[in-house]
Amino acid sequence: MERHEELFVSIRKIIRAIDIRSRKLSKEAGVTGPQLIILQELARIKGVTAKEVSTQVNLSQATVTNILDRLESKHFIKRVRSESDRRRVALFLTDEGKEALLNAPQPIEESFVETFSALKDWEQFQLLSSVERIAEMMGASGIDAAPVLNLGDLDSHNQAQDNKND
Amino acid sequence: MERHEELFVSIRKIIRAIDIRSRKLSKEAGVTGPQLIILQELARIKGVTAKEVSTQVNLSQATVTNILDRLESKHFIKRVRSESDRRRVALFLTDEGKEALLNAPQPIEESFVETFSALKDWEQFQLLSSVERIAEMMGASGIDAAPVLNLGDLDSHNQAQDNKND
DNA sequence: GAATAATAATTAGTAGTCTAATCATTACAG
DNA sequence: CTGTAATGATTAGACTACTAATTATTATTC
Incomplete structure (x- = not known):
C-alpha cells in the first residue's frame, strides 16, 4: 500500500473515532458532538443568531438550522424572533439546556486531551504542523473550520455580541 | 486557543476537504467518494459480497447496503443471489459501472497525491506517523479503516476471490 | 430431524452535512 | 415611495453513516 493510502487509512480512523465519540456522547x-458544540456557542453569546453560529462553528446555515431544530425539540434552546429585525432569530439556552451543557463531557475524549497535553511542547507542535500541512495539501487552506470549543463560561463574557460581519 | 483545539480545527478542515471532494466528484x-471506493472494490474482486466489502472498506454492512442501493439504481452494479448459499449476494459491475469507474478521477484530489508523493521519504513518513499517532490517541486503535483504494486493475488479478473469513 | 445458533442482507429509524430553492424582511436606488 | 438587492432563516432533496431489529437461510446440537 502506498504511503498516501496509509495516510488516508489513518485519517478515516480519526473520522470514525470522532463519530463514535459523538454517538457515545449522545447516549x-x-x-451529540455537533449539538454540544452549538450549545456551547449559545452559552458563550446570549441571543446569538443562527447566522453567527454558522460562521463561528463553520457549518452551513442549513446544518445549523437542522441541529437547532433537534435542540429545540429537546427543549434545550429557545428561538426568539428579533423585534428590531424580523429576519433574525435570537437563540437562548433554556434552563434545561444549561443543565445539559454542564453535565455533558467535552466533545473530545478527555483522555485524548490529557495524553496530548502531556506531550512535550515540540511534540505537540510536530503533530499539529503535520496535520496542518496535510490540510493545506488537501486544498483545505481556504476552508475555515471551527475549533471544538471550550466549555466553561456559562455566565461569563457574553459581551462578544457584535460580530455581525466577518 | 489551545494546541489541541488548533489540532481539531485542522482535522475538521481535512474532513471538509474530503467532503468537498466527494461532492465535486459526484457532480x-x-x-460520490464512498460510491467510488465501493465500485473500485467490486472491480478488484468480482462477485464479492456486501459483507466482504464492508470489512474491506470498513463501513458497516448497513452503510454498504445503502450505497449499493444507489449504485444499483444508477445501473452501475448487479446483485446476484448466490445459488450455493442463498444468504449471500454476489456483486458485479455492469458495463456502465466499469465505464463510470474508468472515467472517474481518484477519490482523492490528484494534486494531493502528487504533492505528497513529491515529498522526501522522511517527510512522508513524518506526516504519516503523526496522523497515526493522533488516531491512536483518539482511541482509534481498534478501528480498522479502509485505504482509499487504487483504481487500475479493472481486468487483472481478480484471483483474490476467496477471503471469506477475516 | 427439530430446535437453536449463527450468518448475510436488508429495513427502520436517527443524525449530520451539504447545495439550491423559497420566504419574509430590510436596505437601497432612482 | 416603489421596485430591486441583499440578508437571515427555513425547506427540499441528496448522501453518508450508524445501531438495532428483522428476514431468510444455513449450521449445529441434542
Whole structure:
C-alpha cells in the first residue's frame, strides 16, 4: 500500500473515532458532538443568531438550522424572533439546556486531551504542523473550520455580541 | 486557543476537504467518494459480497447496503443471489459501472497525491506517523479503516476471490 | 430431524452535512 | 415611495453513516 493510502487509512480512523465519540456522547449526555458544540456557542453569546453560529462553528446555515431544530425539540434552546429585525432569530439556552451543557463531557475524549497535553511542547507542535500541512495539501487552506470549543463560561463574557460581519 | 483545539480545527478542515471532494466528484463523475471506493472494490474482486466489502472498506454492512442501493439504481452494479448459499449476494459491475469507474478521477484530489508523493521519504513518513499517532490517541486503535483504494486493475488479478473469513 | 445458533442482507429509524430553492424582511436606488 | 438587492432563516432533496431489529437461510446440537 502506498504511503498516501496509509495516510488516508489513518485519517478515516480519526473520522470514525470522532463519530463514535459523538454517538457515545449522545447516549450518555443526550446530545451529540455537533449539538454540544452549538450549545456551547449559545452559552458563550446570549441571543446569538443562527447566522453567527454558522460562521463561528463553520457549518452551513442549513446544518445549523437542522441541529437547532433537534435542540429545540429537546427543549434545550429557545428561538426568539428579533423585534428590531424580523429576519433574525435570537437563540437562548433554556434552563434545561444549561443543565445539559454542564453535565455533558467535552466533545473530545478527555483522555485524548490529557495524553496530548502531556506531550512535550515540540511534540505537540510536530503533530499539529503535520496535520496542518496535510490540510493545506488537501486544498483545505481556504476552508475555515471551527475549533471544538471550550466549555466553561456559562455566565461569563457574553459581551462578544457584535460580530455581525466577518 | 489551545494546541489541541488548533489540532481539531485542522482535522475538521481535512474532513471538509474530503467532503468537498466527494461532492465535486459526484457532480463531475456521477459518483460520490464512498460510491467510488465501493465500485473500485467490486472491480478488484468480482462477485464479492456486501459483507466482504464492508470489512474491506470498513463501513458497516448497513452503510454498504445503502450505497449499493444507489449504485444499483444508477445501473452501475448487479446483485446476484448466490445459488450455493442463498444468504449471500454476489456483486458485479455492469458495463456502465466499469465505464463510470474508468472515467472517474481518484477519490482523492490528484494534486494531493502528487504533492505528497513529491515529498522526501522522511517527510512522508513524518506526516504519516503523526496522523497515526493522533488516531491512536483518539482511541482509534481498534478501528480498522479502509485505504482509499487504487483504481487500475479493472481486468487483472481478480484471483483474490476467496477471503471469506477475516 | 427439530430446535437453536449463527450468518448475510436488508429495513427502520436517527443524525449530520451539504447545495439550491423559497420566504419574509430590510436596505437601497432612482 | 416603489421596485430591486441583499440578508437571515427555513425547506427540499441528496448522501453518508450508524445501531438495532428483522428476514431468510444455513449450521449445529441434542
